[in-house]
Amino acid sequence: MSISDAIYRPFETLIRPLDIPYRPLPSKGPVTVLLHFISMFRGVLIVLALASMAMEAINLTIVWGLSVIIDGVTQKGASDFLHSERPLLTFLGLLIFPGMPVASFLTNALTSHTLGVGMPAAIQWQGHKAVERQDLAFFHDLFAGQVASRLSQVASAVQQQIIAAFQSIPRFLLQMVGSVILLTSLSWQLALPVVVWIALNVALAVKMAPVFAERSRRTAKQRSLVAGAITDLYTNMQMIKQFAAEDSEAGAIRHIIQKAMHTQHREQRIYRTSELTVVALNMALWLAMLSIGFSGLVNGFLTVGEFVGAVYILQRLSGHTFTFLQMGQQIFQAIGTIKDAMPVMTTPPTITDRPAATELAVRRGEIRFENVRFAYRSGTPVIDELSLTVRPGEKVGLVGLSGAGKTTLVSLLLRFYDIRDGAVLIDGQDIRAVTQASLRRKIGVIAQDVALLHRSVGDNIRYGRPEATPDEIEQAAKMARADAFIADLADGEGRKGYDAFVGDRGIKLSGCQRQRVAIARVLLKDAPILVLDEATSALDSESEAAIQEKLNLVMEGKTVVAIAHRLSTIARMDRIVVLDQGRIVEEGRPDELVERDGLFARLWKRQTGGFIPEEIN
Numbered sequence: 001m002s003i004s005d006a007i008y009r010p011f012e013t014l015i016r017p018l019d020i021p022y023r024p025l026p027s028k029g030p031v032t033v034l035l036h037f038i039s040m041f042r043g044v045l046i047v048l049a050l051a052s053m054a055m056e057a058i059n060l061t062i063v064w065g066l067s068v069i070i071d072g073v074t075q076k077g078a079s080d081f082l083h084s085e086r087p088l089l090t091f092l093g094l095l096i097f098p099g100m101p102v103a104s105f106l107t108n109a110l111t112s113h114t115l116g117v118g119m120p121a122a123i124q125w126q127g128h129k130a131v132e133r134q135d136l137a138f139f140h141d142l143f144a145g146q147v148a149s150r151l152s153q154v155a156s157a158v159q160q161q162i163i164a165a166f167q168s169i170p171r172f173l174l175q176m177v178g179s180v181i182l183l184t185s186l187s188w189q190l191a192l193p194v195v196v197w198i199a200l201n202v203a204l205a206v207k208m209a210p211v212f213a214e215r216s217r218r219t220a221k222q223r224s225l226v227a228g229a230i231t232d233l234y235t236n237m238q239m240i241k242q243f244a245a246e247d248s249e250a251g252a253i254r255h256i257i258q259k260a261m262h263t264q265h266r267e268q269r270i271y272r273t274s275e276l277t278v279v280a281l282n283m284a285l286w287l288a289m290l291s292i293g294f295s296g297l298v299n300g301f302l303t304v305g306e307f308v309g310a311v312y313i314l315q316r317l318s319g320h321t322f323t324f325l326q327m328g329q330q331i332f333q334a335i336g337t338i339k340d341a342m343p344v345m346t347t348p349p350t351i352t353d354r355p356a357a358t359e360l361a362v363r364r365g366e367i368r369f370e371n372v373r374f375a376y377r378s379g380t381p382v383i384d385e386l387s388l389t390v391r392p393g394e395k396v397g398l399v400g401l402s403g404a405g406k407t408t409l410v411s412l413l414l415r416f417y418d419i420r421d422g423a424v425l426i427d428g429q430d431i432r433a434v435t436q437a438s439l440r441r442k443i444g445v446i447a448q449d450v451a452l453l454h455r456s457v458g459d460n461i462r463y464g465r466p467e468a469t470p471d472e473i474e475q476a477a478k479m480a481r482a483d484a485f486i487a488d489l490a491d492g493e494g495r496k497g498y499d500a501f502v503g504d505r506g507i508k509l510s511g512c513q514r515q516r517v518a519i520a521r522v523l524l525k526d527a528p529i530l531v532l533d534e535a536t537s538a539l540d541s542e543s544e545a546a547i548q549e550k551l552n553l554v555m556e557g558k559t560v561v562a563i564a565h566r567l568s569t570i571a572r573m574d575r576i577v578v579l580d581q582g583r584i585v586e587e588g589r590p591d592e593l594v595e596r597d598g599l600f601a602r603l604w605k606r607q608t609g610g611f612i613p614e615e616i617n
């Protein structure tokens with residue numbers, strides 16, 4: 001172990017932020033959130049407060065010693081004083097060294113190594129655990145960038161302020177009380193203006209606190225709006241460039257930044273005005289103290305040592321009021337930041353596992369929707385009294401006009417939303433009575449907009465089954481016919497094949513290649529139920545034939561619910577269910593439905609080039 005390890009490791013490992021068990025954040029207000037995090041680190045924070053109070057006590061003792069030395073030397077002469085007061089001088093010397101540097105190192109190491117690193121990590125981790133539990137509707141309502149920026153703003157604001165508070169508040173309080181006591185012991189006439197000055201400062205702080213809090217909250221909100229808008233822009237850069245909308249988007253961002261600046265200016269005005277008030281109070285205190293001091297020297301109720309001591313105390317006290325004021329501002333800024341981020345961190349998730357939730361056991365793979373009614377927040381039912389049984393191993397195609405409720409129905413099966421009335425059952429088990437994780441593990445999804453993470457292709461396929469071996473991954477890729485293009489992949493960092501990164505959301509792969517990766521992923525997952533959300537967009541016939549062939553492979557032996565747009569998929573289904581405004585209006589084999597001259601037949605007839613048109617007149 002190196003010397004540096006021996007010195008710093010204990011501070012670095014004093015708290016292990018990622019091992020602290022998750023506790024839901026209180027939702028009663030920003031102060032309760034601050035207290036929540038304070039309680040997480042209370043031991044270290046108490047030590048920090050004691051260490052910084054020790055530093056202040058040392059400082060005050062040195063000031064007291066200084067006035068005793070000045071008076072002793074003037075009264076007894078230097079050499080007599082040195083002889084008679086040796087123990088006092090030794091004590092003061094030990095305080096200066098090693099007392100002061102040791103207390104200072106301890107405070108700084110706890111502040112920077114232990115809390116400065118550990119606290120934001122813990123806050124970010126706990127915040128992430130809170131966000132991760134949220135249901136999909138939460139993410140639809142917020143910019144992802146805004147969520148991320150709020151979390152990191154909270155992490156940095158909270159840690160800075162908690163540390164500053166524990167380091168400075170006890171120290172400042174001790175300094176005030178100690179200064180008043182010390183001044184009183186020197187001369188009560190000197191202590192009096194300080195007491196009045198403290199009372200006026202406290203009154204100012206109490207008056208300004210709510211104003212600071214409100215202004216800070218507004219600034220934090222504007223700041224996260226800027227971050228959210230910019231993230232939204234960068235995420236959709238391709239679309240923006242397609243419309244050559246860079247200039248108009250820049251105009252919008254400019255407007256948001258301008259607004260944020262305006263809010264910050266308003267906030268800073270309040271702070272500067274309070275600072276000016278504090279300066280005026282300090283000036284008044286200096287004037288009062290100097291007048292009393294000089295008249296004390298002239299009239300003999302003060303010695304030179306007492307006067308020098310008083311000036312030194314005053315100089316530190318008035319200097320620290322600024323630090324204290326700044327800290328007050330920062331604490332309010334932190335409270336504002338927390339207040340703004342509270343909806344992100346403390347909204348209780350609406351979809352949760354019941355305490356007695358069991359693991360979903362799929363033996364046959366039957367899906368049953370029983371009188372299901374569902375509406376998004378807007379209120380009008382999107383699924384209306386719908387009953388449908390998908391037999392084990394059956395392949396059901398959902399067909400209907402855009403907005404009929406097909407995607408919603410599939411989201412309900414995955415329990416992305418909870419239904420208002422009715423039940424969704426898999427092999428007789430209500431999906432609300434089983435854990436969400438076990439439900440989603442049993443359902444493979446191939447969505448029309450294949451989402452890939454910015455990781456290697458291999459890792460994206462492994463997402464289907466995290467414990468899969470490299471051999472199994474390659475096997476799945478081979479079955480999905482993805483192996484050929486994967487072998488040729490290379491990214492900017494020189495990674496090749498399965499290790500090559502795919503770009504944000506898989507942007508570096510073609511649509512067809514993304515589909516194949518998605519198919520390999522689902523093949524690897526090998527879930528008994530498959531949900532297929534087919535793209536409406538046209539594929540060239542060769543790609544379509546290739547994808548269809550792979551889909552056959554994935555669907556084999558599974559219960560399938562497919563949002564089917566392509567004729568080739570529709571034809572392959574055992575049964576077609578036609579939805580209109582959240583209700584089943586027709587169902588049957590594809591050929592039967594063509595015969596029956598209903599909505600499906602109309603959709604079928606209007607097909608051009610093999611795809612169902614989005615709208616019919």
Ligand SMILES: Nc1ncnc2c1ncn2[C@@H]1O[C@H](COP(=O)(O)OP(=O)(O)OP(=O)(O)O)[C@@H](O)[C@H]1O
Binds near residue numbers: 140376377402408
């Ligand atoms: N997250 C959401 N919040 C609120 N309303 C939604 C949401 N998602 C869908 N809707 C609404 O619910 C209705 C049904 O939408 P859904 O996506 O289920 O239709 P769909 O049949 O899958 O359509 P498409 O074929 O165009 O994908 C639509 O009116 C839509 O506006």
